[in-house]
Amino acid sequence: MADNPFEPQQGDPERGGGPRLQPRGLERPPVDPHAAAVFGRPAGVTGPFDEEYRRRAVQAAERPGTRPAPPPPSLAEAFGPTPDDRGVVLQRPPDDEGEQDEATYRPTRKTLWGKQDDPWRNPGSPVALSEPALREDADDEDDRPQRRRASALSLSEIVLGGRLRRSAAVVCVVVVLLVGAIGGAVGWYIADQSNELGKEVTLAQVGSGKQRPPGSVAATVQEVVPAVVSIEIRTGSAGGVGSGVVIEEDGYIITNDHVVAPAAEDDDAKLTAVFTDGTRAPAKIVGRDPKTDLAVIKVNVRNPTVIRIGKSADLAPGDPVIAVGSPFGLENTVTVGVVSAVNRPISAPSESGEGTVVYDAIQTDAAINPGNSGGALVDARGALVGINSLIRTVSNERQEGGSIGLGFAIPVDQAIKIAEALIADGKVAHPELGVQAASVAANTSEGARVQNVVPNSAADRAGIREGDVIVRVGERMVRNAAELTVAVRAHEVGQRVPIKLVRGGREIVTTAKLGSDDPNAGR
Incomplete structure (x- = not known):
């Protein structure tokens, strides 16, 4: 390969020969000064962490009299180990025999407080996986009581959710039993009293509640x-x-x-x-x-x-x-x-x-x-x-009135x-005038029109003629034939009674001595 990678290289004749082009160099655009001032590394820092700061912090921690102040009590209580966890290091799984490999997992650095690395305290501590909370293949007899205790729940935890102490739970149970006993006693008393209704009783005898005053x-x-x-x-x-x-x-x-x-x-x-x-x-x-x-x-x-x-x-x-x-x-x-x-x-x-x-x-x-x-x-x-x-009444062929x-x-x-x-x-005699009449109207006066006069009767002797309209007998007005009969019967046999009638449009008053409807009675 040539010393300059960007120069054209001679190709392999067996693979086609000819020159090959090398990758183009990276293009680094200029950095904005404002962005570099905000996001750039501080002066003198070349790596991702400030090793000089860490070194000075470690030296200061090892120097006598320069130990940093302990954390606040609230944080120490919240995040610090409990008294039962003293000497226990998290994330240290035991080996096959249950023993921790101190040589393998011994920390190589000190924390700021001079303690071993703790993954819950120092992000830079080594990380390792621990065993599961429960192991299915665990045969250790010492683990069984612990697991049994973890799976078993007490009565107070089931009933009260573990929120009250055992003594408080006992008090609650006593109160419930007491209330139940009182309720049972009350129910027995009510049932016993209800049975009393079947026993012989004597009701008070009272008078009539309805008073009917005289005249009701x-x-x-x-x-x-x-x-x-x-x-x-x-x-x-x-x-x-x-x-x-x-x-x-x-x-x-x-x-x-x-x-x-x-x-x-x-x-x-x-x-x-x-x-x-x-x-x-x-x-x-x-x-x-x-x-x-x-x-x-x-x-x-x-x-x-x-x-x-x-x-x-x-x-x-x-x-x-x-x-x-x-x-x-x-x-x-x-x-x-x-x-x-x-x-x-x-x-x-x-x-x-x-x-x-x-x-x-x-x-x-x-x-x-x-x-x-x-x-x-x-x-x-x-x-x-x-x-x-x-x-x-009103009646018809189907229903009686x-x-x-x-x-x-x-x-x-x-x-x-x-x-x-x-x-x-055994019999009774009624006064009689001796006429047959019908209900008619004479001009403006209603009355009984005489249709027939019995010979030698009281009407005949009084001069009453056929066609006369009788309008009054004694003090009673006559408006129809039925009223003429009752007006005459209101008197006694043989009594003289004034009779007012209309004849030819003129009013005439005459007196009649009433007879009897019994032929054996004297006139």
Whole structure:
């Protein structure tokens, strides 16, 4: 090879001959003075470390009296060897016999503190690998207890994570046992007390918690119900039910004529009165009045409860009333309402076919249904003010009609008068004017137009003619034919009554001496 490597060299003839070019020399660009001042070596330093500094430091450490100050206690405690590690050098693996090779691993330099090299203290100390923490092939009996201790955990470490001392753990266990014992005792006591519920006990006897003051609906009903009976009618295979009210201690009961009419027409019919205490007594008809739909029957019982008799003339719309009866066979049914109207003329076909039933009714919104007929309508004091008789209802072919809040009762003032006559004579006579009339309107006045005058009747003798429109009888205004009948019956047989009528657009007042509908009665 030539002395100058950058000169062209003669090639090997066997490999192609010819000259070869050598590598080009390195190009060293100039160094920036500012960068050299920042990153360059200090003056007098030619290598990567300042050997002169290290040499001076070592000499100063070996010079007596020049030993550097010891490290702070906190650092010495944190990084220094523990008392158990005195004489142990890290990173010195033992040989096959467990002995360290001091000749091989003896340090050759001193540290700044005059101690052997320690890889944790001096970066320049030699580095070597140590044995693993646990060796699988270790058979040394001395290592087994140590490994057993390392793998076994105490109770305090498992339960408390090793954070408390053994004495504290014992205290905690005692407290837990004590709490468990107390809880068990409390549970046993509660269970024992619960068993006491099965033992014989005596409850305090107290009075009724519901106080019903006098005059309340419940108190009134308790007085009235025993005086109201259910009336059963049996005629062959057919039957019916109605209601009645006991008005005399001798067992006289007032009811509606249409309730007992089937029994009056059939000699084999059975009539039975059923009291609230379950007593059943056969009854017989005392008298009937088809024109006012009233009848009286009698039963033989001892000391029946008799209803108190009130006065219907004192009623006014809005007064509270109570209806008691057996609607649809439901005994002792109570409904409550008010008086909707008084002096309401009502007319209906008679059950016996004997003319038309007409009376001056009490209208009420207390629910009245089939079976209530003949029952009691009482005021707030429990006094009888009416006998339930009719209802206004809506019915069709598939369903039987019921109450729509329009019920009618016969005023007790009229009912008792008729009942007394029936008990005394078995019949009753009503005052009669002797005309047939229809409801019409005469000019601006409503009234009853006379269609026929019975010869030699009270109307005939008073000069009343056909076509006259009667508008008043006595002190009562007449607005239709039904009201004419009830206005006349409000008087007595043989009584003279002024009658006001309209004839040809003129008002005429005449006086008529009322007759009787009983042909055997005197006129």
